Amino acid sequence: MDIDVKRIAALRMAVARQGEMDRSKWWNTKGLLSRVGELAISRGFPKSHVFARARAAFAVASSRSEEVFNPPDSYTLWRLPVEIEDQIEDAWSGWLESPDEWKDLLERIDAAGSNDLVAVLTTLELVSERTVNRTKGLRRADDLKSVPLKMNGESVIEAIEVLAVAHGSSEPGKLAVPFIREEDFPT
DSSP: OOOOHHHHHHHHHHHHHHTSTTTTOSSSOSSTTSHHHHHHHTTTOTTTHHHHHHHHHHHHHHHHHHHHOOOTTEEBTTBOOHHHHHHHHHHHHHHTTOHHHHHHHHHHHHHTOOSOHHHHHHHTTOSOHHHHHHHTTOOOOTTSSEEEEOOSSOOHHHHHHHHHHGGGGSBTTBOOEEEEEGGGSOO
């Protein structure tokens, strides 16, 4: 399975930034992926601070998502199929060689600051128009803690885009975790 792991990392960065306490208050980081986080972390990690900040934000987002709603036999933006997670992990070392590209992305994510996650993802050209149209009208489940997603012919990257965009169904301070059941995830 060959997929655009760079886009997946960028989607995770954008959603992780949106969920911080100074934005949508979904998880307990505040400005870690902003200029404030850069100033705080870059001293100890001059070349790799972008990746250190991203990994920390991803870990917090993943932990909080699992705490709110941890569906069995399902995938979330923070817990994808093992093959995809392995590809992302393998790509990190290569990305360490070009941190400026990722620093620029984080600056663009921060500058696109909005309470509308879909607008941020669209402005950054991280999601397709098809995905945006596909996700219009998504609703949280009755438990208000999850957003169940059904796939119908989407590619793997489109499914991951849907997972990212569906975080927009959350309210400030009230995370609803988008998920796709294993049997519904594209292969």
